[in-house]
Amino acid sequence: MPGTAAAVPPPPPNPSDTDIANGNAQVSESVSQVGDLINQVASANQQLSRLDDEVAIKREGVNKALVDLQIAREAVDAAGGVVAESQQALRDAGTQIERAQQRFTDYAVASYTKGRNVASLSSFFGATGPDDVLDRAQVMRLLSASQKAVLENLQRARTEQANRDSAAREAKQRADAAASEAESKKSEAEQAITVARTALQEQASRKAQIEADRNSAQARLDAARDSVAGLQGQRDAYITWDNQRQAAEAAAAAAAAAEAARRAAEDQSARERAAELANGQRPHTQIDEDSDSGGGGTAAAPAQVKPKPKPMAPAVTGGAAIETVIDRGMSQLGLPYAWGGGNENGPTLGIRDGGVADSFGDFNKVGFDCSGLMIYAFAGVGISLPHYTGYQYTAGTQVPSSEMRRGDMIFYGPNASQHVALYLGNGQMLEAPQSGSIVKVSPVRWDGMTAYAVRMVS
Template identity: 65%
Template sequence: MKRRAPSGSRGFTRTRLRRARSVLGLGIAVTLLVGAPGLVGAVPPPPPNPSDGQLQQADADVADRIGQVGSLINEVANANQQLRALDDAVAVKREAVNKALVDLQSARDVAVAAADAVAGTLQALHDAGAQIEAAQVRFDEYAASTYRQGTGVSALSSFIGSQGPDDVLDRAQVIRVLAANKNAVLDALQRARTAEANKNSAAREAKQQADEAASAAEARKADAENAIAEARAALADQQAKKAAVEAEKSAAESQLATARENVAGLQNQRQAFETWDTQRAAEEQAAAAAAAAAREAAAEAAARVAADQAARTRAEALAEGRRSHVQVEDDDATDVESEVAETEDADGAAPTTTPKPKPRSTKPKPSVTGSAAVETVIDRAMSQLGVPYAWGGGDETGPTLGIRDGGVADSYGDFNKIGFDCSGLMIYAFAGIGISLPHYTGYQYTAGEQVPSSQMKRGDMVFYGPNASQHVGLYLGNGEMIEAPQSGSVVKVSPLRWDGMTPYVVRLVS
């Protein structure tokens, strides 16, 4: 039989590789946060002094171009809104695939348990039959011996070794009692064998139902993947339309700029530019300060996480023996079924199999609590700042290779990146305090105490979309959260978004 190493038994070398990639991702995040310096345009030279007619015509041209650009800006805004809606739809469908994968693994676990139950009832049925046969042999031997000694009272008395008439009658009564007991024992054994046969039949029926549930889960996974493909096609179409509108807008803006060069009052334009430039410089300075603060916070969190051996031990214990979230093929389940069949053909004995991974608890409880536990969770999340987004990536011990979605994630190469998606980041953060979470936002939403969003505290999980089907982040306090937002991005700290938030946040530790 094929044996596969548990998904949680990763070696020390792989852990070090993940940490190295995390540090590299932090550098990427800082670069993204700092950004490129803004473009500073030179003040155009003063135009020639136009005539009154030329000024009037130039003013009319500017008015026309401003109206055209304004209309195109509105179209681009509408296209952006549609793109955001489509992005949200794709996110929901991605998480639907995550749900289908979790359901698939759970269905497989049930099928394996059902196969074990079938084997157990077969062994019990075999044992009951053996007991009946042994009892029958013993009573048959007794009957044969009685027959050879004769059936009369004197013959029985001689066989038993009686010493007188009273003794003969007593021993005859014993024989009758033994015969009656024989029938009672055999009847009881027969009823036990019948009961075990019924249990075996029920177990086989449960096994069939579990197999059907696993097949249904496979079908739901395929349906979800098809839905992603449809959403991706709509998104690509909308992106093409937006690109065309932006091209028209760019052309109109170029024409507007040319018209403005012919208009008097360039000094007002210069003042507007200087105001903008001052604001740009202030924004760049603020971004640089934010990047420095993020870099410092990430470095401090990474140092604390590296020093917290207990948190790593708890996370590794959760990962040990877990069925991989992205595992689709199930060689172990197939092998168990074949082993049961082979054992039944041989002698009806129960098969010996390797224990299967247990499904995650729907209501996980932390092994540590209090404010220190909250800070451990946040430190683990903050230590991953800058790690690339990879759809389907992340487990209890760190970032993992992403998976294909046949669409947007593939276009960003998520399947070839080591990173996290939103729910994967939560799995890693909470594993440090002994909490195991499923890799699906909808299930994470029901994993702990649901608290009204208006009462959220530091360390709560924040969800978005219908029934938390779209996204999840970790609230840091002060109107900020850490999240793995989307393909092409990285793990980062973002302002808390109230738009689209679920009515409740989830509190796993306090």
């Protein structure tokens, strides 16, 4: 029987070169937009990090202002006490002088009215002789001089006390001025936090908008890529179909040619038989048909790859005093961050900052901020620290940060004004990071770290 060509399915869509070129142009444009927006997000993240650092510095500035304000208020109280004591002493001196003057006045009146002054003859009645008269006159002069000296000494004492009172009042005025200045700086620091927080929130909103634009552009890029992939897939499918079509047409042509040759051969054979019959001949004709067969191979299975073993974490060690500090700090893991919270006895209620701490309700939370956690940890070995990172930075021995050991304090920001944490070793640190977080163990952050760590315990 004659051969039959395999049936070819109908052709798939065949997008034009222009359609594919336009799709690739859209992909290129979307890639450029996404790349630009990714760069803007990275820039916004850097700006957010910088603003967050500025806020941290200003929050610690408020801590410093609170410490300085407390010191100034104590100085005012002390100066007020000195002024009160000085004024009381001045009043007492005046009272003594008034009494002495009254006694002197009483003496003078009595001498005048009763004749008991030095010049009165009654003072010499009963004298036994000239020597006795002279002795009595000397006694009277001494009594008068003594009363005058007492009065002068009292007047001198009152003058000195008045000078001391003036100095005390001047000292209180200076203390009052210092307290007023400290209160003003506290207000300025709190206002700076509000300004910094507003800038941070605006930057966060801008970043969110950029991220939304980036996500939208990424969606358009994905859609464009899918479209191009679809067009290219249609083109590939059409090429595959066209190859199949050409192969089918070639096979059909070959089959038709073979069929034509077979028929031609049959026709030739028929003509030859007719000629032989016509000549009375009947030759025997044998026709052999050969067939070919083929074989196939089997592909080898891919080799299996064994996973690599995970590394083990090394152990940590330390001295008894250092371990006491670390154990005391680690005992507070999980407690909430509360700005302004924490003292030597443990967590305390946070305070208001007029910004992010208030938005997280830190003033209603009992917990620690970063410097408060250090106060509590080191109190376990009898070390008292101020509630301000800048003062804690100068409280112990400063060592290069590259040489810090377990139990050292790590600081961040200019002059350690931003943050403090406790180094645990092996690249880990204990910290109270920020509002909305908790006391936790974190990887050491080298970015923004001060040149020195502080060692309180050897």
